[in-house]
Amino acid sequence: MNKQVVFTVEGMSCGGCASKIKKIFSEEFSGIQAEVDLEAKRVSLPTSFDGSPLDAKKAIEASGFQVTKMQSVSA
Amino acid sequence: MSKKQFKINGMSCASCASTIERVAKKVPSLNFAQVNFATETGTFELVDENHWEELKSKVSKAGFELSEQSLSDDSEDVSSKWWRFYVAITLSMGLFFLEMTPWGMNMSREVNWPLQFAFALPIWAWLGTEFLKALLVLFRTGQSNMNTLIGLGTTAAFIYSTFVTFFTATAERWGFSIQVYFEAVGFIISFVILGKIFEAKAKKKALRDMDSLYRLSAKKARVIGEDGVETEVPLEEVKKNMLIRVRPGEKIPVDGEITSGKTSIDESLLTGESLPVEKAEGMEVFSGTINGEGTIDFKAKKVGSETFLAGVVDFVERAQMNKAPIQRYADKISSVFVPIVIVIAIFTFFAWLYWGPMPVWGNALSSMIAVLVIACPCALGLATPTAVVVSTGRASRRGLLIGGGEVIEKGSRIDAIIFDKTGTITFGRPRVSDFILEDGVDEKNFLQRVATVESFSEHPLSKAILNFASERGISENMPDSFEVVPGKGIVASIDNEEILIGNEKLMSEYAPDAKLRIPDNDIGTHIYVAREKKFEGSFVLEDEIKPEAKQTIERLQSAGIECWMVTGDNAKIAQKVSEQVGLKHFLASALPEDKLNKIKALQSEGKKVAMVGDGVNDAPALAQADLSLAMGSGTDVAMEASDVIITNGEVSKIEEFVGLASHSMKIIRQNLFLAFVYNTLCIPLAAGLFYLIWSSPFPPAFAGIAMAASSISVVSNSLRAGYVPVGGK
Numbered sequence A: 001m002n003k004q005v006v007f008t009v010e011g012m013s014c015g016g017c018a019s020k021i022k023k024i025f026s027e028e029f030s031g032i033q034a035e036v037d038l039e040a041k042r043v044s045l046p047t048s049f050d051g052s053p054l055d056a057k058k059a060i061e062a063s064g065f066q067v068t069k070m071q072s073v074s075a
Numbered sequence B: 001m002s003k004k005q006f007k008i009n010g011m012s013c014a015s016c017a018s019t020i021e022r023v024a025k026k027v028p029s030l031n032f033a034q035v036n037f038a039t040e041t042g043t044f045e046l047v048d049e050n051h052w053e054e055l056k057s058k059v060s061k062a063g064f065e066l067s068e069q070s071l072s073d074d075s076e077d078v079s080s081k082w083w084r085f086y087v088a089i090t091l092s093m094g095l096f097f098l099e100m101t102p103w104g105m106n107m108s109r110e111v112n113w114p115l116q117f118a119f120a121l122p123i124w125a126w127l128g129t130e131f132l133k134a135l136l137v138l139f140r141t142g143q144s145n146m147n148t149l150i151g152l153g154t155t156a157a158f159i160y161s162t163f164v165t166f167f168t169a170t171a172e173r174w175g176f177s178i179q180v181y182f183e184a185v186g187f188i189i190s191f192v193i194l195g196k197i198f199e200a201k202a203k204k205k206a207l208r209d210m211d212s213l214y215r216l217s218a219k220k221a222r223v224i225g226e227d228g229v230e231t232e233v234p235l236e237e238v239k240k241n242m243l244i245r246v247r248p249g250e251k252i253p254v255d256g257e258i259t260s261g262k263t264s265i266d267e268s269l270l271t272g273e274s275l276p277v278e279k280a281e282g283m284e285v286f287s288g289t290i291n292g293e294g295t296i297d298f299k300a301k302k303v304g305s306e307t308f309l310a311g312v313v314d315f316v317e318r319a320q321m322n323k324a325p326i327q328r329y330a331d332k333i334s335s336v337f338v339p340i341v342i343v344i345a346i347f348t349f350f351a352w353l354y355w356g357p358m359p360v361w362g363n364a365l366s367s368m369i370a371v372l373v374i375a376c377p378c379a380l381g382l383a384t385p386t387a388v389v390v391s392t393g394r395a396s397r398r399g400l401l402i403g404g405g406e407v408i409e410k411g412s413r414i415d416a417i418i419f420d421k422t423g424t425i426t427f428g429r430p431r432v433s434d435f436i437l438e439d440g441v442d443e444k445n446f447l448q449r450v451a452t453v454e455s456f457s458e459h460p461l462s463k464a465i466l467n468f469a470s471e472r473g474i475s476e477n478m479p480d481s482f483e484v485v486p487g488k489g490i491v492a493s494i495d496n497e498e499i500l501i502g503n504e505k506l507m508s509e510y511a512p513d514a515k516l517r518i519p520d521n522d523i524g525t526h527i528y529v530a531r532e533k534k535f536e537g538s539f540v541l542e543d544e545i546k547p548e549a550k551q552t553i554e555r556l557q558s559a560g561i562e563c564w565m566v567t568g569d570n571a572k573i574a575q576k577v578s579e580q581v582g583l584k585h586f587l588a589s590a591l592p593e594d595k596l597n598k599i600k601a602l603q604s605e606g607k608k609v610a611m612v613g614d615g616v617n618d619a620p621a622l623a624q625a626d627l628s629l630a631m632g633s634g635t636d637v638a639m640e641a642s643d644v645i646i647t648n649g650e651v652s653k654i655e656e657f658v659g660l661a662s663h664s665m666k667i668i669r670q671n672l673f674l675a676f677v678y679n680t681l682c683i684p685l686a687a688g689l690f691y692l693i694w695s696s697p698f699p700p701a702f703a704g705i706a707m708a709a710s711s712i713s714v715v716s717n718s719l720r721a722g723y724v725p726v727g728g729k
Helices: A015-028 A053-062 B014-024 B049-061 B075-100 B109-127 B129-141 B146-166 B168-173 B182-216 B308-321 B325-355 B360-374 B378-396 B405-411 B421-425 B443-454 B460-471 B504-510 B549-558 B571-581 B592-604 B619-624 B652-694 B700-722
Strands: A003-010 A035-037 A042-045 A066-074 B002-009 B030-036 B041-046 B065-067 B220-224 B230-234 B243-246 B255-260 B263-266 B277-279 B296-302 B400-402 B416-420 B426-437 B481-485 B489-494 B497-502 B525-531 B534-545 B562-566 B585-587 B609-613 B627-631 B644-646
Touching: A003 A053, A015 A035, A015 A053, A053 A066, B002 B049, B014 B030, B014 B041, B014 B049, B041 B049, B049 B065, B075 B109, B075 B182, B109 B129, B109 B146, B109 B182, B129 B146, B146 B168, B146 B182, B146 B325, B146 B360, B146 B700, B182 B360, B182 B700, B325 B360, B325 B378, B325 B405, B325 B652, B360 B652, B360 B700, B378 B400, B378 B405, B378 B652, B378 B700, B400 B405, B400 B652, B405 B627, B405 B652, B416 B421, B416 B592, B421 B426, B421 B534, B421 B562, B421 B571, B421 B609, B426 B460, B443 B460, B443 B489, B443 B497, B443 B525, B460 B525, B460 B534, B489 B504, B497 B504, B504 B525, B534 B571, B549 B562, B549 B571, B549 B652, B562 B571, B562 B592, B571 B585, B585 B592, B592 B609, B592 B619, B609 B619, B619 B627, B644 B652, B652 B700
Parallel strands: B416 B562, B416 B609, B562 B585, B609 B627, B627 B644
Antiparallel strands: A003 A042, A003 A066, A035 A042, A066 B481, B002 B041, B002 B065, B030 B041, B220 B230, B220 B243, B243 B296, B255 B296, B263 B277, B400 B644, B426 B534, B481 B489, B489 B497, B497 B525, B525 B534
């Protein structure tokens, strides 16, 4: 039973940041399509994401953003 | 702006160094020039890059050569001097045979003297070229150095002897002493060459420690391409983010982070730590360190001049160019010394001519030669830089980087040291020192929940608690949700249960009814844990005191140095830490400006104050202090800003620095005393005192021996500077 992981990310200010985060997932997590909602500071990963949410968090933070919240919701 | 460092050929004493600096200042766009006689290097900075050729030609007109070859390669130079000595001494023995033995004395003068001339000519004109060159420079530019003195002395002797040999009748008519001094020319040049070989060898030995830093870096790196194929590339071609493989026993080529593999790495040359450090995935590796038994792959993070090793080399190089204030006096003295000696020598010559005993010309000449040769201020010029080079070079291999002669001189005069608590006396990383559980809570499940939440946090306190759990064999799970509440803690959920981990503020906001308890030990930071709004347990975290802090502070205090600890923590914590390390004074709840004011207050009492900090947060205080020491472990040290850097973060190095600084200053003072006494005693002796005592003029060849001996004794004394006495002052 896969869960959908949603992060709240501080420090995303524009479309550039959004695409940077999307790129992280498409490159480092075998083509995962992340959804980024700049307004709500939200990054959502699809249920097909089977990696570790912790690794995902670290990858986001390694690019200079800050994850303040993580939620995994049963799909 | 363009800056270059050169190896300088042709320097014979400290006055050469100041001559080069003076000449360089004539280049219009020169911004900075510093020449180090001991390391035979010079650093120059020009505003206009096109002026390098002008600088080189100006310097070469003064008789020196700026060369851009590798700084550490001078082995050829020394060995080429050895044969010069062998040839010179063989020819001199021939001269001795002709002049001093019965067999030579029985020869007729018409055969003997021209023969002596033939032996002495190659010594004077060929082996002693550097002295003749110095003489030419004197006539052309008025610049003088120790070679000028040797050149003047031997040339005067040679020309006089040649004149007497070939124009004996004229010489007799003019009242010259009919005597030749070819053997003096031979022996003086031989001994001076010998002295220079020894001096070069000693200087080389002093530089060896620094050389070993240069040699630390690997020449090649094994890069793994995207296809997984290994290729060896020269170090310069390694770029950031390249994946690099290092096999057992190889050097780490650049700085980076291990991506796979496990090993132990010998970092002793960078940090002074003799035990290999265990390294695994995610840990940093530094260029120049030596891989142990494992194979590792790592991602290059810093290359070229950004690496830690490059920073260390740069710091040490700048340190060796930095002149101690005491050396400036020596430089000043030796730059006026040579002209004064020439005047004394001329005065000696005429004094003997007018008032001296028979044969006046001969006595006057040999006394003048002796004065010129014996007075070389070489020892004076070597006194400070050799000691500085030796002590900074050796210290750098023990994890102690010293910013040069000035820092050593200041370090020997320190009255008070201010320690920043966090990162200096303590490790600056909190550790769980105690924890309690509410009745009925299972420890394993509790720690499991805590670890699961804390694994998501980057906060240092979270990491400490996570460490504490994993030391007990607990591994974390995945929380369902996780949220950081800034300044308060974390709200998370596991299996649909709310977990709160944080300080009192978090608890009063999210679980106001929970009954909080803390361990009895009430010093430190408290972290509470609540599950479904009910208190489950709490942790006490303390910053661990470095084990060697107590001994270091006790030794410094017993050496009469006033030690202070300043900290932003409250008085309770400060009091406890002070007691544990035996500190007499502390300042608690200190803001950065309080630290600054404390330093000013101590300084206004006339004290010389050193500040020890982590170099990051204490910039104003470090700048105000007479001396700043930065504690670092790894790459995060601000190298530019500090006088002394302790690369391995060991607080005991502070004591070592103070001990080394006062020991080095003692050696420098001994050296200056030796050199000064030597010159003030020997000049009158050579000028005539010797005659008054032993009724014979000072033999010029002795002057050559004495001159070489003084330099050698000063340099050998400096070699002791590396041995650091334990126990501070």
